[in-house]
Amino acid sequence: MVDSATYFDVLIVGAGISGIGAAYRIHEKNPHLSYAILERRAQIGGTWDLFRYPGIRSDSDIFTLGFSWEPWTRPENIADGPDIRAYLTETARKHGIDQHIRFNTRVLSADWDSATDTWTVQTEVDGKPQTYRGRFLFFGTGYYNYDEPYTPEFPGIENFTGEVVHPQHWPESLDYAGKRVVVIGSGATAVSMIPSLAEKAAHVTMLQRSPTYMLSSPRIHPVVQAIRKVFPSRVAYHLVRAFNTTFYVLLYALSRKAPRLVRRFIRAAAKRNLPQDYPVDVHFNPRYDPWDQRMCLILDNDLYNAIGESRAEVVTDHIDHVDETGIVLRSGNRIDADVIITATGLQLQALGGIALSIDGAEVKPQDRFVYKEHLLEDVPNAAWCVGYINASWTLRADLTARAVAKLLAYMDAHGYTHAYPHLGDEPMAEKPAWNINAGYVQRALHALPKSGTRRPWNVRHNYVLDAIDHRLDRIDEEQMVFGRVTAPSKQSA
Known part of the structure; x- marks a missing residue:
């Protein structure tokens, strides 16, 4: 007999x-299928539960970061982390998804058994081993290592007498009020936390090796508010999603086709909002073209305002070493500090670091090509969800969830118990799955599954084309292998 609990x-x-989006879409199309969400943390949220630093917020609009099937009702166009976490929690409760979550359950490994077409998943629940079995496995684990952020070696950091903090593991007890704070880095994390830190700290310095593109957006967008006033709430929600999606798609396209124009526009905005005679070209005019790296979002010019009010400053230099009281720069200058925050980025990781195997033989995700951005070459009944680099994460996550839901329905309708993509003998050239020069990508080019150079093995970051493909998608394409076993997954635990 089957153990219905596992x-x-x-x-x-x-x-x-x-994970929440996948649960909704899979149940929506396949209400007869049982499912469970295995969550290693004690509550809902994923990234939005892990990161707790001051100023944590989305770097894309909440209307596309939120679900198309559950409207965001607050006025913000850009939402704070705690509000996003609350939205996810309430959404899961409203749709009964929270009843399917097994909290404090860390997945360690997953092994596919070809004799029964079943995944055996080994977990640790509050430190005790627990085995689950299932027919299909969906990895909503993101793309980075939750336990180990990236922190480069800073010579002499062990001699610093103040506190050193990485934003990924922000201590709630940290008191930075009235202190000199140095934030190392100029990515999304740094630019979102610095204005918040500057409200309490004596002074905040953003120390960067090179400038980053900054695009300012209003927290409460006038166009969004106008749409919401004119149209009924649900209609307005979808119109706002369409407006925001179109804006970011066009901005990205323009950045790639006319980088000089976009560079001039962003530089002009910085110059207009920073103090007169501020060295914009030193601190806010990158050497690379727009969207060669991910563009950072600031709210209502808050970073520029903090600089203009002398609550924060930007230093563009390299670290020579750290001493007892601060950072000595390669130029010979130094920055005195009481707190050093290493906003130095993430470490890429596939499938949440879960050990994957087929019939006991190890599978390395990095060695497999990705089919339609979510299925792994020759890995049965498994999908991995990863978002866009140039648009909201959820836009692709929802396409992935819907594609998996459709695949499950197709398999059920035809009596198939397994399905997987197969490349065949034809050689496939490889290209980077993420075509940006961000440090966390360049440090780990081979940490994620591979992208080919032609569809459907080509990982692209184009929501419009992906949305069209999704509508025209055929499940039974020749690259897909389907089959069945006589006694699938209903095996004795």
């Missing part, structure tokens, strides 16, 4: 945006 048709790993 056997499910679908096992979803992660209760963040990807």
Whole structure:
């Protein structure tokens, strides 16, 4: 007999945006299938539960970061982390998804058994081993290592007498009020936390090796508010999603086709909002073209305002070493500090670091090509959800969830118990799955599954083309292999 407490048709790993969205879409199209969400943390949220630093917020609009099927009702166009976490929690409760979540359950490994077409998933629940079995496995685990952020070696950091903090593991007890704070880095994390830190700290310095593109957006967008006033709430929500999606798609396209024009526009905005005679070209005019790296979002010019009010400053230099009281720069200058925050980025990781195997043989995700951005070459009944680099994460996450839901329905309708993409003998050239020069990508080019150079093995970051493909998608394409076993997954635990 099957143990109904540990056997499910679908096992979803992660209760963040990807996992909650997958649960909704899979149940929506396949209400007869049982599912469970295995979440290592004690509550819903994923990234939005992990990161707790001051100023944590989305770097894309909340209307596309939120679900198309559950409207965001607050006025903000850009939302704070705690509000996003609350939205996810309430959404899961409203749709009964929270009843399917197994909290404090860390997935360690997953092994596919070809004799029964079943995944055996080994977990640790509050430190004790627990085995789950399932027919299909959905990885809503994101793309980075939750336990180990990236922190480069800073010579002499061990001699610093103040506090050193990485934003990924922000201590709630940290008191930075009235202190001199140095934030190392100029990415999304740094630019979102610095204005918040500057409200309490004596002074905040953003120390960067090179400038980053900054695009300012209003927290409460006038166009969004106008749409919401004119149209009924649900209609307005979809119109706002369409407006925001169109804006970011066009901005990205313009950045790639006319980088000089976009560079001039962004530089002009910085010059207009920073103090007169401020060295904009030193601190806010990158050497690379727009969207060669991800563009950073600031709210209502808050970073520029903090600089203009002398509550914060930007220093563009390299670190020579750290001493007892601060940072000595390669130029010979120094920055005195009481607190050093290393906003130095993430470490890429596939499938949440879960050990994957087929019939006991190890599978390295990095060695497999990705099919239609979510299925792994020759790995049965498994999908991995990863968002866009140039648009909201949820836009692709929802396409992935819907594609998996459709695949499950197709398999059920035809009596198939397994499905996987197969490349065949034809050689496939490889290209980077993420075509940006961000440090966290360049440090780990081979940490994620591979992208080919032609569809459907080509990982692209184009929501418009992906949305068209989704509508025209055929499940039974020749690259897909389907089959069945006589006694699938309904095996004795």
